[in-house]
Amino acid sequence: MSLxxxxxxxxxxxxxxxxxxxxxLGEKYKIIDNEVKLIDKGLPFVVDTKPDLQVALAAPRLYFGSQDPVVNIDILQRYKIRHVISIGITVEVRFKEICYYSVDLLDVPESSIFNTLKTCFSIIKSNQHENIFVHCNAGVSRSASVIIAYLMVTENLSYDKAYQRVKSVRQCIKPNDGFVRQLKALKISDFSSV
Incomplete structure (x- = not known):
């Protein structure tokens, strides 16, 4: 029989x-008979169906997760959170004893994370003696990427080692493909002031 x-x-x-x-844009397309057809118009983001109140400790005094713990004062007090870094979203509920920082970043592979990392690292360094909570919408891609990069820079870890460490404290992390490429190419020397 031939190949x-x-x-x-x-x-x-x-x-x-x-x-x-x-x-x-949340539009779903299917390839049918070599033709691309629109099959559904959904939302361009994951819809939370239940609160994700997990607060993961990534490094001393550095926590991360989804946006849900940010509106729960009991959780923030339990973990002695004094600073909240919101990545890509705006927090509407704020408590007076907590400092809030907003950093823009879309969770799409084309977004550059370099300036976001610089900004977040500066905030973390300026407040390193108090507990900080870094979050995005779901605590899966953007905040996880910041935490992975922070561990790579401050502990001189490879992407794989930093990723595994972060995944060990929050199983659901999954930085988007563009963020992964940028993290793997990250030059620690670009962040020498951290």
């Missing part, structure tokens, strides 16, 4: 599948 006939025979055994792509 060509073997491949043809194996091809018949393959299960048919469809590829669905979701763009930044």
């Amino acid at each position: 060509s006939s073997l491949l043809q025979a194996k091809k018949k055994d393959l299960k048919h599948c469809n590829t669905i792509v979701t763009n930044m």
